[in-house]
Amino acid sequence: MTFSDESYNLRIELDCQGCELSPREVAAMEMDVDTLASLVDDFPVSDLHVTVVYHHKPDDYHVKTNLVLSGTSLFTGERDGLVQPAFEACMRKLVKKVRAYKRQMRVGEDAEKQSAGTRHQVTPNAEVDLAGLIQSVSDDDYPTFRNLIDVFAPSLTSRIAHWLDRYPDMLEGVQPAMTVEDLLEEVFLNAFDDFEKRPHNVPPGNWLEHLIDPSVQALLQSPDEEYQRVEFSKLLVS
Known part of the structure; x- marks a missing residue:
């Protein structure tokens, strides 16, 4: 399943294994992506791959995310008895990782400008x-x-x-x-x-x-x- 928010540049692919998510659950996930989507909106490439795996034992969901950006890929994973809490935790982790990555990019750009004398x-x-x-x-x-x-x-x-x-x-x-x-x-x-x-x-x-x-x-x-x-x-x- 692929979905995206027209307000942003982020494309999202959702893969469910051993389970099916209701339209309501998917809609809730789209809302949880909002902060991340705005954060990566200035990247030429921003693809989010979400995998939801249901395990009968111990009866929980394993949510894995892979965010592909220009120049890097960021991974997170969480398990919970419900899909939504696990997905929300993944989004919080990704937001922190993206912010850290953007800070690293800024440091690199500043170093280049310093070297070129344009900073x-x-x-x-x-x-x-x-x-x-x-x-x-x-x-x-x-x-x-x-x-x-x-x-x-x-x-x-x-x-x-x-x-x-x-x-x-x-x-x-x-x-x-x-x-x-x-x-x-x-x-x-x-x-x-x-x-x-x-x-x-x-x-x-x-x-x-x-x-x-x-x-x-x-x-x-x-x-x-x-x-x-x-x-x-x-x-x-x-």
Whole structure:
């Protein structure tokens, strides 16, 4: 059986072995694919092969998925007494794997741009007061640190906006909703926390840019906590 959602580019093939799925079950599976379908919509090739195998002993379903994308194939598998929970678990795994793969692609593309000299660097718009930054961290003085690190804000804001434009699905559904400005503050907060551990052989702008991804991950894992932290930091520096 082959089905697809006209809203997306994903083609889905369903193979049932030892069982037959009802139209209602297939419709439910189509709904569960929605997040994955939007995530892979920008791939030229995106085929999802789903195999559902019913085992009489121990009376359960084994759902296996193979997602074929341009340049890679991603596999998952789950077992459950019902088809739907097993399929939902497979979709959650695939979404995580696709996001990881897209991050790897971004790293590779950035490396190529770096080599070709076409990648925009995160650069300060004024002289960096490194001694002042070090002292503010030593004094646990975030307002001063934030004021000094602000020389990177315009360039870093541009990189964050570009990052989110390429991966708009990353923060989709996160509540409270996060803006580019919120993510900028999250990066600066993480920079303050990790400043003493920064690699001294890496330019500060590059180091700040490398904090974008872990900052997004922190927001995904604890959105309420991180949002409160960002809002509190804004009060400190206002």
